[in-house]
Every structure is written in C-alpha cells, then in structure tokens.
Amino acid sequence: MLVDGKKIATDILLETSEKLSKLDTPPRLMVITCAPNFETQKYLKMKKLKAASVGVVLNVIELPEEAKTKDVLDCIGRVLEEADGIVAQLPLPKHINRDEVLKAIPADKDPDGFWFGVEADACLSPVVGAIDEISKRYGVEWNDKKVVILGEGRLVGLPCLHYAKQMGSVVEIYNKENFDESRLISADIIISGIGQAGFIKNDHVKNGVFVFDAGTSEDGGVLTGDVSREVESKAAILTPVPGGIGPITIAYLLRNLAQLVSQ
Secondary structure, three states: OOHHHHHHHHHHHHHHHHOOOOOOOEEEEEOOOEEOOHHHHHHHHHHHHHHHHEEEEEEEEEEEEOOOOHHHHHHHHHHOOOOOEEEEOOOOOOOHHHHHHHOOHHHHOOOOOOOOOOOOOOOOOHHHHHHHHHHHHHHHOOOOOOEEEOOOOOOHHHHHHHHHHHHHEEEEEEEOOOOOHHOOOOOEEEEEEOOOOOOOOHHHOOOOHHHHEOOOOOOOOOEEOOOOOHHHHHOOOEEEOOOOOOHHHHHHHHHHHHHHHHH
C-alpha cells in the first residue's frame, strides 16, 4: 500500500494554519543555503509555497559556493534575534563544518529538530515526525521489531536511529561502505536515506515489510527515491518518492515552528 503523504501533509498544514492564525504577527523562518543542488532547489521552492499557505514568512538566504564556515555562522548570528526559526539547509558544501553550523542554532529556534535526541524539549526531526505520523495512521508497531536503517546522515539516519530505539525496536544502521543487501530480507521495518535511485529491489525485502523511503536523488531530471516501486507488491506500506515523506516533512517543519512560537 502506498502512503498518501500529500493527504497527511494537508491535514498538518490545516492544523498549523489554524494555530498560527491566532497570533498577532506571522512567524519568521530564515533558511540559509549554500550552493543548493537540484533536489535542494525543488525542496526550497516547495517550502516557500507551503510556508506562505499557513501564514509563515519564509526568507531564503543563499550564500555563494565559496562561503566558509565563518560566513554561515556570521549569517546565523545576524538573523538570530529577528527569526522565530532558523534552518541550515543540508547538504552544505563539504568545506563547511556542518556540525559547527547546526550547533550554532539554539534548540528554541530549531524547527528542523537537529537537537532531537540531545535536548529533552527539542522538536522532532521532520523526517522522524513524518514517520511517526504515518505509523500512527497506518498502524505500524515498532516495539521489538527489527529495523534496518540505510544511511547515517543527520537528516535521516541518525534521528531515525534515536527514534527507533526510543520506540523499543532492535535497530541496525548501515552506510554504503558496510552495507550487505542480505541484511534487508529479515527487516520488519526499513528506513532508507542514502539518495541512490532504485537501490532497494523487490527481492531484498520480505512480505509485509514497512518501508519508509526518505532518500531522494535526481534521475534524468526526475526526483526518485531509494526504493523501486515494485517493492509495493510485498510491502504492507511504502512511502513513494515523490509524494510520500517529502510533503509531510515540510508540513511538520512548519508545525514545529508553530510549536516554538507558542512556547
């Protein structure tokens, strides 16, 4: 069964819009990006549209490719007082210290949930929030289930690792260097965020598996996920790309912002 991420996102956006309509002034969200790639540009365009739909003022600050870590930190410092939320849009160029940048955004202005798992009151990571929302709506049980996560990134792998452990799962996490396809076949739940088009095939998974495809890559100008669509024939649920986790993450980011301005 394919998950209708657009429907879930619409529900969250309506709830968020109602909450924000009660404020005297619209929340301000600053998004800092540096040399955005194809996927990031599409994502930012969607963020702008959805933010406007719920009454959030979203400003994108695009730094040049040659920008250094200090330039990004200085930018965060300049907008810290005026912004209700700050997002450092990943990926950043490799020469920029990503961890230093993320640590510069305080938890109370972090709708992207990078402090999730570190600070007790931190927002859920939007990817984790999307998975949690889907799980509630589609009856996904996590306790004592075997979860395999592909990718150890800050956007998907690491926050999902914390979430799955918190939910009582038995978790294995892999990157491209230590992954063996045979480890997928026994998984009850699969989360993938490696950004490799069609990497997970039908014969890699068992019947009844829950598959959360949070990977995106560009294939011939088309946004594509890590999981081949043929996996739908075996999966209890599969989040498609596009139209699955992606729309929900944007809605959840805005829900997080509403939570932060209401504290």
